Amino acid sequence: MRIFISTGEVSGDLQGSLLIAALMRQAEAMGLELEIVALGGEKMAEAGAKILGNTTSIGSMGIFESLPYVLPTLRVQRRAIAYLKQYPPDLVVLIDYMGPNLGIGTYMQQHLPNIPVAYYIAPQEWVWSISLRNTSRIVGFTDKLLAIFPEEARYFRNNGANVSWVGHPLVDRMQDVLTREEARNKLGITPEQKAIALLPASRWQELKYLLPVIFQAAQTIQTQLPEAHFWIPLSLEVYRQPIEEAIKKYGLRATVVSGQQKEIFAAADLAITKSGTVNLELALLNVPQVVVYRLNPVTVWIARKILKGSIPFASPTNLVVMKPIVPELLQEDATPENITQAAMELLLNSQRRSQILADYQQMRHCLGELGVCDRAAKEILQMLEDRINNC
Structure with a gap:
């Protein structure tokens, strides 16, 4: 089964790597063999993903600050969409990275509507949204939204999304730390x-x-x-x-x-x-x-x-x-x-x-409680199983 994951910047690469490790663990326990192709970085590659494009340094905050990254972002987004068109995956997971992922999600909704899309760590629309336009787009193309904050879960659920609150993945990451x-x-x-x-x-x-x-x-x-x-x-x-x-x-x-x-x-x-x-x-x-x-x-x-x-x-x-x-x-x-x-x-x-x-x-x-990444992985793999059973 092939999963395509899209994320960007340093934090997205970290969160993606934690999720990939959990997906591999859970898939092995279920007897599933996974291939993961991704936009991400070195950490995700180390976790087992084939990286289509390195997005760790393509990102900024602000209007003028974003201008130098417009063309690199469009290039990597086009590369991802070309891949999805040629090799349709069994499931897509989007992690934060709002600009490119809105484009990828919209493409999936319009051209590959039968392939399920999970949004894990959605953009912080619940904090700074000034209209419901982007929220509606996210809800429209997302089959399951895996929220990391309670307020995020409430916001997207109230706006019509199918939401599961799994907790924040850093809860898992910060357990194996030295005293x-x-x-x-x-x-x-x-x-x-x-x-x-x-x-x-x-x-x-x-x-x-x-x-x-x-x-x-x-x-x-x-x-x-x-x-x-x-x-x-x-x-x-x-x-x-x-x-x-x-x-x-x-x-x-x-x-x-x-x-x-x-x-x-x-x-x-x-x-x-x-x-x-x-x-x-x-x-x-x-x-x-x-x-x-x-x-x-x-x-x-x-x-x-x-x-x-x-x-x-x-x-x-x-x-x-x-x-x-x-x-x-x-x-x-x-x-x-x-x-x-x-x-x-x-x-x-x-x-x-x-x-x-x-x-x-x-x-x-x-x-949230420990086991965040495994909970997210189980939700995603359940979406895969449901797709298999419905085919």
Whole structure:
């Protein structure tokens, strides 16, 4: 049985790889042989997928920020549709990646309506939708929507989708993590050191807008805390050179590592991070964090005029429970001074740290129980079985 999976960016590649591993496990238990073809990245390839196009670096947030990626996105979307036309799969799974996946889903609905489509981790229409147009398109071409947040499930169910809430896949991923002591020993972090994780970028635009302010704040922090050492896990190896050059420019005591993100998180006293899936990973490992985000000022002006403050939070950690668990410094508030102040408070104010850790526990209950990826895989394989039985 052939499954086609479409996703993009670094987070989609991670979520896709976790799902593929679960699909392979569950298929073996059911006596099914799977072939998985995908748009994704290296992690999905390692999990067993044949990659049609690498989409990990094709993505951005914002209007002007997206312009350089229009042609690469259209090319990869056309490649996917050409493949689907020539080799119709038995089932399609879409993971986030709204622009390309809306096109692929619409193609399936119009040209291959008998092939079931599952949407796993739907676009965050439930957070920032200004009309029901895209929601209606998603509901129209999706046979089963596998939601990761309770509010996401409610939103799409209320708009006519066939929804199952499976929980968030990071609940599974963050189980096999070293203890704090083990992680610090493995990384060579001494007891007196303050280990601070810096996560400035998983997109090129973030190197431009986020890295300078985060590194300026880090520069100030290390003058105030001589015991501070910064750890920077790479989301993509291609970012190593610009990050290492910036470390020299700002004179930071910092270590850049690849492939040890979970160990760094487990060992960290604090993280200064971009907004994104990584915020949930940090929360699940009880790491206090300062969330920072900036976009092109014109993009922000347009968004504010259209959305008019309808997005309550940027970080998934805060969105899950709709309360400010972690500090968010967005756009003009994302200054080195504000980042430094928020970071120092979380490092030195034990009461503030304790409050964040308590709020993390509340948030954790909204992410579901262990076995998320296997639940999602079973739902998808059940769709396959139903198709076989109906043929």
